[in-house]
Amino acid sequence: MTYPVHFRKKILAKLEQGMTFQEAAAKFELSPTTIQRWKKKxxxxxxxxxxxxxxxxxxxxxxxxxxPHDFQYQRAIRLNCSKSGIQKALKRLGIAQKKK
Incomplete structure (x- = not known):
């Protein structure tokens, strides 16, 4: 989960007021690298x-x-991939199959 933009702006404003990257990182419990990345983007x-x-x-x-009635692991064997790959592909295509 990312930090909200208003929080990022608050920290960058502190830097403009004279706070160093290390001080801001210690105060807000962040990595100095994260703050430098936020300054770029x-x-x-x-x-x-x-x-x-x-x-x-x-x-x-x-x-x-x-x-149409095969399980995901059967598709994975046939298509030479993992079950999670099949699951993500079916989700991406909007295919939800219910077993009877």
Whole structure:
């Protein structure tokens, strides 16, 4: 979880008033490196900049179409990946399967 922007601005304002990075880090219980990073870029990152690497959407969709009642571990064996990879791919595609 990230610190809110108003908190970051408060600490950076203290630096402009003459407080050192070490003093601010000790007072607010932060790492000096964190404060230096905030000085370079105030806004927190909100997204990841990577795409899924191993499982393509069309592979998952075709597997779900071919084997609609299989468990995730069975899909993982077939597609040569982990169960968590299957779980993330299904979630990304909005596929939720309930067992009967």
């Amino acid at each position: 105030l806004e927190p990152k909100t997204t990841h900049d990577y795409k899924p690497r191993k499982l393509h959407d069309d592979l998952i969709l075709q597997d779900v179409k071919d084997y």
